[in-house]
Amino acid sequence: MEPEAPRAWPARDAGSRVCRALPRATQFYFAPGRVNLMGDHIDYLGGVVLPMSLRSGTILAAAPGAPGVGLRVQALDVGETADLTAADLTRPLGDWRRRLVALLSALGLAPEAVPWEVAVSGTLAGGGLSSSASFALVFARWLMHLGVVPALPPWALGVRLQRLEAEHAGVACGLMDPLAIDLGEAGAALRLDCRGQAGEAIPLNFDEAVFALVPSGVARQLADGGYNRVRGRLAEALQAEGFPPDAIPPAEAIVRRPPLRHVQSEQARVFAACEALRAGDADAFGALMNASHRSLAEDYGVSVPALDHLTATARALPGVFGARLTGAGFGGWALVLCARDGWPEVRGTLARAGFPGGVLAEPGGRPRSLALEEGRYGQDP
Numbered sequence: 127m128e129p130e131a132p133r134a135w136p137a138r139d140a141g142s143r144v145c146r147a148l149p150r151a152t153q154f155y156f157a158p159g160r161v162n163l164m165g166d167h168i169d170y171l172g173g174v175v176l177p178m179s180l181r182s183g184t185i186l187a188a189a190p191g192a193p194g195v196g197l198r199v200q201a202l203d204v205g206e207t208a209d210l211t212a213a214d215l216t217r218p219l220g221d222w223r224r225r226l227v228a229l230l231s232a233l234g235l236a237p238e239a240v241p242w243e244v245a246v247s248g249t250l251a252g253g254g255l256s257s258s259a260s261f262a263l264v265f266a267r268w269l270m271h272l273g274v275v276p277a278l279p280p281w282a283l284g285v286r287l288q289r290l291e292a293e294h295a296g297v298a299c300g301l302m303d304p305l306a307i308d309l310g311e312a313g314a315a316l317r318l319d320c321r322g323q324a325g326e327a328i329p330l331n332f333d334e335a336v337f338a339l340v341p342s343g344v345a346r347q348l349a350d351g352g353y354n355r356v357r358g359r360l361a362e363a364l365q366a367e368g369f370p371p372d373a374i375p376p377a378e379a380i381v382r383r384p385p386l387r388h389v390q391s392e393q394a395r396v397f398a399a400c401e402a403l404r405a406g407d408a409d410a411f412g413a414l415m416n417a418s419h420r421s422l423a424e425d426y427g428v429s430v431p432a433l434d435h436l437t438a439t440a441r442a443l444p445g446v447f448g449a450r451l452t453g454a455g456f457g458g459w460a461l462v463l464c465a466r467d468g469w470p471e472v473r474g475t476l477a478r479a480g481f482p483g484g485v486l487a488e489p490g491g492r493p494r495s496l497a498l499e500e501g502r503y504g505q506d507p
């Protein structure tokens with residue numbers, strides 16, 4: 127009989143795909159994706175951000191490889207299988223084989239020395255949910271779980287992954303994504319201080335409100351250059367107004383240029399959002415989401431018409447507290463805070479308005495090994 131992914135697994139569709147692709151697998155490993163609830167485009171200035179890991183993510187199945195073969199990977203979502211070698215490091219920026227071999231090398235491993243066959247798949251398509259960091263972490267934490275490389279603490283690993291993303295994907299990103307995943311907690315968002323390198327779980331305290339994700343239908347690639355371009359504009363603005371290049375202007379400083387207005391006001395919104403979350407105040411949180419979207423769109427220039435249209439449509443619906451783009455922008459998913467009872471109706475209305483495929487955003491914990499027996503007969507859909 128074909129192995130089937132247990133009901134209780136997160137990212138179960140990906141689980142089913144890897145089980146089918148590698149029926150003799152003996153190991154299963156999961157890394158969540160992440161959604162950022164508040165605080166975009168400030169992690170690379172050492173800001174404090176408020177992401178949450180997701181039950182959507184990446185699953186890897188692994189079986190001992192054939193003799194004489196190193197790491198063989200079936201990347202199911204792109205329909206490619208590769209026996210990885212050091213030569214993959216010369217592939218173009220962003221190629222998944224290059225990123226994976228670079229990761230192994232950052233952990234002190236050559237692909238030829240990892241005698242495993244792996245099938246990998248994810249449920250994070252569409253942009254903005256950190257599929258890249260999830261892909262890197264599912265491999266890194268699995269290899270550490272196997273004991274073939276020493277386990278690194280999350281911040282040390284996060285710094286290495288950030289460097290790899292810059293050198294091998296060409297995206298000068300911040301520290302938020304790997305840490306949001308690696309420190310993820312079930313039932314909680316995470317207050318991440320990217321300068322102080324500290325994370326604090328904040329339980330989702332809304333009694334009657336839920337976070338949901340809705341795809342804008344515009345896929346985006348950070349390596350296209352938009353991300354690095356806005357970072358360049360920010361650097362110019364900081365310099366022109368005489369601020370240090372690597373910090374958010376203090377809350378009391380007068381700033382004039384739009385990118386500086388964004389980073390300064392976004393930081394204040396994160397602090398207010400943490401308070402609103404602790405107090406279970408969905409009205410306050412929703413208003414902060416709306417203001418954040420406006421700031422990202424108007425002052426930072428990272429929205430696109432589909433995201434503006436989607437969030438404006440959502441905001442006008444009964445039961446919606448707020449809506450914003452999430453992550454880097456330029457397309458991808460939008461985040462909606464909605465009354466629990468109202469979500470089915472909101473989901474349906476957004477689908478009819480051209481935005482089908484909304485899902486609840488539930489905290490997914492951190493990377494971990496999965497057992498085939500786990501929840502085999504469970505009820506969790």
Ligand code: GLA
Pocket residue numbers: 162165166167168169170299300301302303453454455
């Ligand atoms: C991407 C980057 C992160 C962060 C967000 C925007 O996800 O990888 O480091 O800058 O965009 O908040």
